[in-house]
Amino acid sequence: xxxxxxxxxxxxxxxxxxxxxxxxxxxxxxxxxxxxxxxxxxxxxxxxxxxxxxxxxxxxxxxxxxxxxxxxxxxxxxxxxxxxxxxxxxxxxxxxxxxxxxxxxxxxxxxxxxxxxxxxxxxxxxxxxxxxxxxxxxxxxxxxxxxxxxxxxxxxxxxxxxxxxxxxxxxxxxxxxxxxxxxxxxxxxxxxxxxxxxxxxxxxxxxxxxxxxxxxxxxxxxxxxxxxxxxxxxxxxxxxxxxxxxxxxxxxxxxxxxxxxxxxxxxxxxxxxxxxxxxxxxxxxxxxxxxxxxxxxxxxxxxxxxxxxxxxxxxxxxxxxxxxxxxxxxxxxxxxxxxxxxxxxxxxxxxxxxxxxxxxxxxxxxxxxxxxxxxxxxxxxxxxxxxxxxxxxxxxxxxxxxxxxxxxxxxxxxxxxxxxxxxxxxxxxxxxxxxxxxxxxxxxxx
Numbered sequence: 132x133x134x135x136x137x138x139x140x141x142x143x144x145x146x147x148x149x150x151x152x153x154x155x156x157x158x159x160x161x162x163x164x165x166x167x168x169x170x171x172x173x174x175x176x177x178x179x180x181x182x183x184x185x186x187x188x189x190x191x192x193x194x195x196x197x198x199x200x201x202x203x204x205x206x207x208x209x210x211x212x213x214x215x216x217x218x219x220x221x222x223x224x225x226x227x228x229x230x231x232x233x234x235x236x237x238x239x240x241x242x243x244x245x246x247x248x249x250x251x252x253x254x255x256x257x258x259x260x261x262x263x264x265x266x267x268x269x270x271x272x273x274x275x276x277x278x279x280x281x282x283x284x285x286x287x288x289x290x291x292x293x294x295x296x297x298x299x300x301x302x303x304x305x306x307x308x309x310x311x312x313x314x315x316x317x318x319x320x321x322x323x324x325x326x327x328x329x330x331x332x333x334x335x336x337x338x339x340x341x342x343x344x345x346x347x348x349x350x351x352x353x354x355x356x357x358x359x360x361x362x363x364x365x366x367x368x369x370x371x372x373x374x375x376x377x378x379x380x381x382x383x384x385x386x387x388x389x390x391x392x393x394x395x396x397x398x399x400x401x402x403x404x405x406x407x408x409x410x411x412x413x414x415x416x417x418x419x420x421x422x423x424x425x426x427x428x429x430x431x432x433x434x435x436x437x438x439x440x441x442x443x444x445x446x447x448x449x450x451x452x453x454x455x456x457x458x459x460x461x462x463x464x465x466x467x468x469x470x471x472x473x474x475x476x477x478x479x480x481x482x483x484x485x486x487x488x489x490x491x492x493x494x495x496x497x498x499x500x501x502x503x504x505x506x507x508x509x510x511x512x513x514x515x516x517x518x519x520x521x522x523x524x525x526x527x528x529x530x531x532x533x534x535x536x537x538x539x540x541x542x543x544x545x546x547x548x549x550x551x552x553x554x555x556x557x558x559x560x561x562x563x564x565x566x567x568x569x570x571x572x573x574x575x576x577x
């Protein structure tokens with residue numbers, strides 16, 4: 132994971148705005164993130180850090196916490212900042228790092244401030260990229276694509292509950308809704324940015340913004356990116372922006388995620404890089420060594436038919452809950468649910484084995500039989516997913532296991548020497564789709 136840059140402060144009057152700068156490309160890129168992803172925590176999550184690293188690979192990356200949230204000072208102690216003050220923060224930070232002109236990449240509620248910045252200081256904004264954003268959120272007689280007043284009331288009323296439980300996550304990042312670790316990380320970030328009262332005040336301010344009048348005055352080359360099935364900010368908003376901003380390019384992307392770091396993010400950053408640099412190099416493949424664990428419920432189809440769909444769904448939810456807890460407890464990363472099992476990675480195979488054993492035992496307590504397989508090898512990180520031959524091997528290893536067993540490839544036993552874990556050889560076997568025969572081992576249960 133790239134090392135997190137040092138947080139520094141730029142002064143605007145009596146207010147100090149927290150910022151970071153990293154990378155040394157010829158292009159200055161000011162990345163204006165959602166206010167619910169604090170500057171100090173962005174580099175802590177591998178999914179987000181990967182995308183920030185992608186931005187700094189083709190430019191000097193400048194980012195900041197808007198005044199009133201995160202590490203920055205409040206605008207006033209009795210109120211939140213205004214859109215104009217947030218726009219001032221852009222140039223305060225640019226001045227601090229000696230940037231005369233920069234491309235602005237803005238997401239979510241940061242879009243309007245970037246539009247204001249481009250309109251009011253055209254000489255200092257070389258390009259504008261708007262992702263999953265809008266000029267106005269609320270519906271009006273002349274803006275029927277906004278959401279109705281009852282949605283505004285629902286959002287503001289629900290802020291305290293959402294701060295505690297993160298219920299909005301399924302709407303803004305549906306592709307990761309199954310990932311309990313990411314959900315908790317996102318909810319924690321929101322709390323780090325501000326209290327429920329701050330969240331409500333900021334939400335009220337964001338909902339009231341309307342920058343439609345400035346759109347025709349924007350001179351910077353503009354790219355409008357939007358997920359086509361976004362349920363939080365409908366794609367109609369993007370179509371409106373591209374229609375009103377002179378010469379704007381609209382790219383509608385597949386997916387429903389509103390959060391910039393969720394879903395098919397390589398497609399997003401390919402478009403951004405191509406627009407800003409004229410070249411699409413594609414994402415660098417991140418490869419790491421990991422222990423890959425697959426689990427699978429044995430005879431799940433027959434069991435579902437036996438007890439009925441509703442009872443099976445309830446049982447499967449219980450299984451998923453205990454399995455995810457086991458992954459967290461053993462310091463793993465849940466990659467995804469596979470329907471009747473899961474895929475997870477660990478930085479050590481001993482933890483993967485102990486996690487597999489815990490899942491087998493917890494599932495047995497629910498009346499389910501689970502089998503699991505583990506392979507240690509180099510994997511490719513693809514956003515929130517993983518790939519590579521090591522993943523295929525782990526899947527085939529799991530398929531060879533019997534109910535209640537954890538089977539591992541030959542790469543695993545040597546890596547856990549001294550751990551007290553014992554194995555029994557199952558011999559050399561040919562696995563479907565794997566070119567070379569592998570020796571497999573069964574973990575002995577104590």
